[in-house]
Amino acid sequence: MNNKLKEIISDDNKYLFQNYGSRLAVEFKKGRKSFLYDQDNKKYIDFFSGIAVCTLGYNYPELNKALIRQVKSILHTSNWFLNSNQTAAAELISLNSFPGKTLFVNSGTEANEAAIKLARKYGISKNEEKYHIISFSGSFHGRTFGAMSATAQEKIHKGFGPVVPGFTYLPFNDIEALKNEVKSGNYCAVIFECIQGEGGIRPVDRQFIKEVHSICNENDILLIADEVQTGVGRTGKVFAFQNYEITPDILTLAKGLGAGLPIGAIHTTDRLSAVLSQGTHGTTFGGNHLSCKAAEIVLKTVTSEGFLDKLSEISKLFFDELNEMKKSLKIIRDVRGMGLHIGIEIDRDGLGIVKQALAKGLVINCTAGNVIRIMPPLNIDKKTVIKGLKIFKELLMEQNNEN
Ligand SMILES: Cc1ncc(COP(=O)(O)O)c(C=O)c1O
Known part of the structure; x- marks a missing residue:
């Protein structure tokens, strides 16, 4: 050395x-x-x-050119102002996943925090106890408290005292366990990865996730696809859920979306996006001009012929x-x-x-x-x-x- x-x-x-x-x-x-x-x-x-x-x-080259142009014009204004780089990237997410609205954040864990908040607020609006969320053994959803609590791995929780209440960890790909659990009626969401990344590249079982999707629909439970690692082309489709003939209610993204610039996103339907109403969520940096320009170029490139x-x-x-x-x-x-x-x-x-x-x-x-x-x-x-x-x-x- x-x-x-x-x-x-x-x-x-x-x-x-x-x-x-x-x-x-x-x-x-x-x-x-x-x-x-x-x-x-x-x-x-x-x-x-x-x-x-x-x-x-x-x-x-195209990313470099666009980013250099952006650096020379403006990096950041704040979410107090309009930002057409955000709308351009959001439109591409909507067109290539499912129709709806996007909120930009800065990382994967923050995208999942927003999804957890949205799901809990949605559930609680129906019934005070409907704030519980199911996640699966081997999952990884991030390191901030909500996302860490959603992560069903004890080693990730260890030493930090009590995790956020309301998370239930079920065995991955075990439909009977899920069927039994949802009977309580207090679940607002199921969060899953199409392929568990940190869990050892473990794909979700096709039949399992189809059944989970139906059970969620029948019980007014939101299905959150954490595509922080699998999103934006990584699995051969623009979004990994498209390999499974299901559409989640909420999609979370980060990592590959910015091709090296920090960005995260939560995407959901118009109706559900309204749950995070004015004043209920926000971020200073989320969706700044530079990172959204990167996301726009990435999405355009990955979806190009x-x-x-x-x-x-x-x-x-x-x-x-x-x-x-x-x-x-x-x-x-x-x-x-x-x-x-x-x-x-x-x-x-x-x-x-x-x-x-x-x-x-x-x-x-x-x-x-x-x-x-x-x-x-x-x-x-x-x-x-x-x-x-x-x-x-x-x-x-x-x-x-x-x-
Ligand atoms: C599936 C999944 N969700 C969430 C995260 C957390 O993302 P970040 O490190 O950007 O907070 C990761 C990171 O590895 C991940 O793989």
Whole structure:
């Protein structure tokens, strides 16, 4: 490790909260397409996109141009004033998901906070006790108190005292458990991820979510699709719920929506949007001019002709290659996911592989302990995928042969 890197690590330890543990020992200084370059100008293939954020890779020309133009005109005014960048992005969300209205916030957790507030206010308007929300084991909805309380993972709650009351955690993909629970009549919402991301790339069962959808409709329970990780093209459709022939009542977005700029959004029907009436919710930064301009470009690009068809081809390449690897490598237990939201469950902790991949010039990630997560930029090209997969295969072969 060179002295410059040592100094960066020492400053990190000295000046920053250590809540992320020790970060991987690399600082990316620039990016081009699906490549990253570190402090020593070493080139990496990016199969991670900064946790499914950098939808269009790095230095995407149209995004750059639009953002530079925006920086030169105005960054922020406030939600006291009109903002046609917000309306442009909201119109695209509406056109490509379901008709309704959008509220912009700054992150995934805030989008879910808004959804939780809306659902509770809606339920309470019907019956004082109708504020309970169901979420599923293995879910992840964010780190602020409401979203953290919705997250059905004890390790996320630990040490913070009582969580927000009114959340019930049910086993994922277990319809009988849900049927029994909703009988109380006090549920205002069910929140779910189409593919649990932090939970280990676990897709929701098709029949299960269809039944959940019907049960919600029958019982006036709002269905909230948390698409913070799966939204905006990641699974091969503009929104992941479109893979399941259901339409949620509320859609939450963040990550890939801004292609690197912080933004979140909650989208719902006209009728439900009115629940968060004047003075009941708001944010200073949410939907500022710059982040909404990014969202507009991302949505236009992802919905442009041929974009998702190309993504499907790339997805097929990944799944074909990875399933082929699985046949010969015992280390791989399962390959799952959809589109470019891919999990490879292995028979051991994945952090070592992540570090070794980095050393070989490939950026991947590990979630839920032993699930290697691959989420490249949505516009990654075939040649780069083949190169990256070659590195990945070599690595897994080495590991496979060691044990
Ligand atoms: C499904 C899901 N919901 C919510 C969040 C929280 O988003 P943020 O980190 O932007 O607050 C995440 C983050 O990983 C997520 O994957």
